[in-house]
Amino acid sequence: MFDxxxxxxxxxxxxxxxxxxxxxxxxxNRYQEVARRHAELGEIVRTYEAFTAARADREAAREMAAExxxxxxxxxxxxxDQLGERMTELEExxxxxxxxxxxxxxxxxxxxxxxxxxxxxxxxxxxxxxAMYTRFAERQxxxxxxxxxxAQGIGxxxxxxxxxxxxxxxxxxxxxxxxxxxxxxxxxxxxGRIHTSTATVAVLPAAEDVDVEVDPGDLRVxxxxxxxxxxxxxxxxxxxxxxxxVPTGLVVSCQDExxxxxxxxxxxxxxxxxxxxxxMERQRQARADARRGQIGTGDRSEKIRSYNYAENxxxxxxxxxxxxxxxxxxxxxxxxxxxxxxQAERAAQLAAEDHA
Numbered sequence: 356m357f358d359x360x361x362x363x364x365x366x367x368x369x370x371x372x373x374x375x376x377x378x379x380x381x382x383x384n385r386y387q388e389v390a391r392r393h394a395e396l397g398e399i400v401r402t403y404e405a406f407t408a409a410r411a412d413r414e415a416a417r418e419m420a421a422e423x424x425x426x427x428x429x430x431x432x433x434x435x436d437q438l439g440e441r442m443t444e445l446e447e448x449x450x451x452x453x454x455x456x457x458x459x460x461x462x463x464x465x466x467x468x469x470x471x472x473x474x475x476x477x478x479x480x481x482x483x484x485x486a487m488y489t490r491f492a493e494r495q496x497x498x499x500x501x502x503x504x505x506a507q508g509i510g511x512x513x514x515x516x517x518x519x520x521x522x523x524x525x526x527x528x529x530x531x532x533x534x535x536x537x538x539x540x541x542x543x544x545x546x547g548r549i550h551t552s553t554a555t556v557a558v559l560p561a562a563e564d565v566d567v568e569v570d571p572g573d574l575r576v577x578x579x580x581x582x583x584x585x586x587x588x589x590x591x592x593x594x595x596x597x598x599x600x601v602p603t604g605l606v607v608s609c610q611d612e613x614x615x616x617x618x619x620x621x622x623x624x625x626x627x628x629x630x631x632x633x634x635m636e637r638q639r640q641a642r643a644d645a646r647r648g649q650i651g652t653g654d655r656s657e658k659i660r661s662y663n664y665a666e667n668x669x670x671x672x673x674x675x676x677x678x679x680x681x682x683x684x685x686x687x688x689x690x691x692x693x694x695x696x697x698q699a700e701r702a703a704q705l706a707a708e709d710h711a
Contacts, residue, residue, distance in 0.1 A: 473552025490687025
């Protein structure tokens with residue numbers, strides 16, 4: 356590990372030298388790339404420097420303890436012991452910082468929520484989850500772009516697709532994919548009985564053109580007239596777009612925008628994200644041992660979380676975490692849950708590294 360850290364420090368110093376060269380500012384793309392890489396390595400270098408400083412101070416304290424007697428010796432030995440504990444903490448931090456980074460962590464995300472079992476109540480629940488993620492995004496300073504939706508008459512959604520744009524969005528939301536179960540008395544229930552309903556969530560990293568190459572010849576594009584709830588026309592032009600990716604059979608439809616061009620653009624963004632997700636799943640299957648570094652199985656049919664209104668309890672079944680802050684969570688205060696899932700992911704990765 357320390358040989359690798361020494362190499363990282365050398366790379367970091369070289370990047371610093373490049374950034375100090377005025378000539379690099381003439382090439383904007385090159386400057387951005389060097390600055391980004393320099394920033395990525397900064398935390399590792401600073402942590403390693405703190406470790407090496409603590410190690411040097413511990414050796415000095417040990418030498419002084421060996422040359423001292425009585426109370427002075429005890430003080431120096433106590434300081435050496437404290438510095439040893441600090442080194443252990445910093446070494447654990449370095450192990451985490453050196454873990455392979457998910458290349459998609461900094462990407463924007465496309466979130467797809469679909470009503471599951473439970474009829475109209477499942478649609479209402481899908482709407483509540485949509486609101487939860489939207490509010491969390493707002494708390495992070497991210498932008499939410501609605502892409503496609505199929506609303507139901509009493510509120511909520513049969514299906515809703517939206518994009519969240521913000522640095523690190525995928526790293527914080529990637530563990531949300533799966534089945535979310537709610538236990539509560541529905542607004543439509545007159546006798547106060549508790550119902551169980553579900554909605555499925557899929558979080559896809561937003562794909563750029565360079566991530567997924569789509570051959571226009573593989574696409575079948577159909578345009579049609581948009582229609583709203585109940586079938587009434589919401590547009591007098593053929594602005595709705597349905598794109599079929601013939602090789603995979605994936606179909607994406609968008610009709611929320613008034614412009615055919617805007618609907619086509621959103622449909623293509625969703626299609627690229629789904630194609631990238633399919634390729635990621637193929638790679639996961641090809642490297643089954645990589646699942647040791649994941650939270651849960653990664654299967655979208657897996658029930659990942661339950662929300663119990665009567666007990667004000669949220670349970671994440673993958674890490675056995677129980678929080679009694681359901682209203683706050685649904686209000687977008689997801690930070691504690693996100694951090695717990697991130698820590699669990701890192702622990703699983705460290706365990707996988709130790710057994711590799």
